[in-house]
Amino acid sequence: MIPLHQNPAPSLWTGRPAETIEYWHQAIITVNDLAFNESSDSKKIGILGYEGDEGVHRNGGRIGAALGPDAIRKVMGSTAYHLKKGTQILDYGTIQTENQEMESSHALISKSVSSLLRTKHFPVLFGGGHDLAYAHATGIFDYLKGKDEKLGIINLDAHFDLRPKVNNQGHSGSPFYQLSQEHSSHFHYFCLGIQRAANPSSLFETAKQTKATFIEMEEFQINKWDLIQEKILWFLDSVNKVYLSIDLDGFSSAYAPGVSAPSPLGFNPDLAFKIFDLIASSKKLISLDVVELNPTFDQDQATARLAARCTEYILRKVFG
Template sequence: MDWTGRIDGHEEDVLRIHQVIRVKSFEELLNVDINERKACFVSFNSDEGIRRNNGRTGAAEGWKHLKLALSNYPIFDNTLKLYDLKEPVDVISGNLEEAQKKLAYIITELKKRNFFVVCLGGGHDIAYGTHNGILNYAKTKEKNPKIGIINFDAHFDMREYKEKGANSGSMFLQIAEDREKDGLHFDYNVIGIQRFANTKRLFDTARKFGVNYFLARDIEKVNELNINPILHRNDYIHLSICTDVFHVTTAPGVSAPQSFGIWPSQANRLLNIIAETDKDLTLEVAEISPRFDYDDRTSRLAANFIYQIILRHFKVEI
C-alpha cells in the first residue's frame, strides 16, 4: 500500500510521514544501518483468527487504514528514520499458524538489527507471532528472558483452542502454556477487562496463570505505581493494544464494541509511561475493522497512540 497524504512543501520543517517513510523489502531492511535510530511497521493481513473465534470479520484491512491515518503526521526529528515492510504477512489458505511463524521470524530479525518494531493488525491473533518474535530474539541474549506483556483489552484472550484451533481469543493462553512447558518466565498484565465480556472460566484461567488484570471500571485506580513495577521487573515489554478496549463512541470499528470501554485519555496517561521506558519495547495494534468504522474514527485514534508512543520512546521533543 502506498503512503499518501497532504504536501505542504519539501523543507524539513513541513515534512509528513508519507514523504519520508522508506518502504523496503525484508531483504533490504536487513541491510539498513544497525546504528540508526529507527522504527519499522510490519503489517499482518489476517481475519482468520476472528473467523475461528466467531467474531465480526473485517480486521484484515485494518493495517491499510492505520497507514492512511498515520501518513499525515508531521516529522519532528529527521534523525529518527521510519521504515515500512513492503509486503504484509498474509494468511494463505487459512493457515494462521504459518503466518504467525513468519511474523515471528520477521520480528526477530528486525529486532536483531535494532529496529523498534510496530506491528499493525489484523486480528489480535497477531499477538502470538509478535510474542514469539520477541522471545526468539531475547533468547539469543539470555536463556530465560523476562518479557512483560501489557495488553490493553476488554478480553483476557485466554480461550481454549485445542478443539477449534488457535484464534483471536486464544493467544495469551497459548503463550502461557508455552512458557509453562518450557519453564520460562510468564508475566501477563491486562488493562481494561470487561467483567461481562469474559466467562467465569476465563477469570479462573487468568488467576491460574497469575495474570495481573484491571477492570475497565477501575481504570482510574491504575496509576504509575501499578505500571512501573511491570516495567522494572522485565527486560522486554510486549505492548499490545486491542482497540475493542475503548468506548464504542471513540472506537466503533472493532470486532466487539464496548459500551463501557475505557476512554482514550485514560489509556493515554498509562501508554505514555510505558512508551518512555528504557526497556526493549515492541508494539502491536489489533482488531480495527474498517467496515464498521465511522469516519475512520478507530484508525485515527490508534494512529495517534502509535505515533505518540514512537516519539516518546525515542524521546523526540515536540
C-alpha cells in the same frame, strides 16, 4: 516475492506536500522484501502489517480486520512528524493469511519480528486480529533466547485473550493462553481494562493459574490514576523488556466504533495515553502492535485515526 508477503504500497502514504519533512508520508521508506538490513547505525522503526481475519473468524468475531493495516497507514501518512532527526521509518509491507492458513502467516511474522529486533529495529505491527500477538511475542521470545532478559507483556484490552485453542487451532481469543503454555516460566502478562461482562469466570480462573496481572474496567478510571500508576510501575520494575499490545476494542465504542467486538463501556484515550507515557518513560519498550481495527464498521475513520494517534504518540515518546 516471499510467499504470504505483499510489498508495501507507496501510494498508501500520502498527505500535504511540504519542502521539508513535516508529515509522516515524507519520512517513510518502503522496502520491497523482508531482508532486514543491519548496516545503518541510526534508530530504525520497522512497520509490518498483518492482513489476517482467520483468527477473528475462528473466534466468532466480525470479519474485516484484515483491512486494518492499510487503513492505519493511510491516516498515518498525513499525521504531523515530530520524531528525532535521523530516525529511519521503514515499511516492510504486509504478511497475509491465505486460504485460512493462519499458522503459516504466524510463522513468517515470528521470524520477521525476531529479524527486526536482531537488526536493531523497533517493530511496529498493525493488525489484523489479536491472534497476531501470539506470532509477535513468539518472535520476541526467539530474539531474547539465551539473553538475561525478562519480558513483560502489557495488553490494553477488554478481554484476557486467554481462551484455549479450539480443535487444536489458535484464534484471536487464544494468543496469550498459547504463550502461557509454551513459555510458562517466562510468561509475565499484565492486562488493562478487563470487562467482567466480556470474560466468563473460567477466564478469571485461567488468569489466576497463569499468574496474570490485571485491572478491571471498574478500577481502570482516570480518577483512580494513583492506584493504576502504582500497579504499572510495579510491573515495569519487575521486567527488563516490554512488549505492548493495543487492542482497539478495549476503548469505548464512542472512540473506537470500528472494531470486531465494540463495547460502550471501554476506557477513553486520556487514560490510555497516560499509560503510554508511563511505559515509554521506562525505556524498556522494545515492540508494539495495534490490532482489531475493522474499517468495515468504522465511522469517519475515527478508529483508524485513534490507532494512528496511539502509534504516533508512543513513537514520539520513544524516538522524539
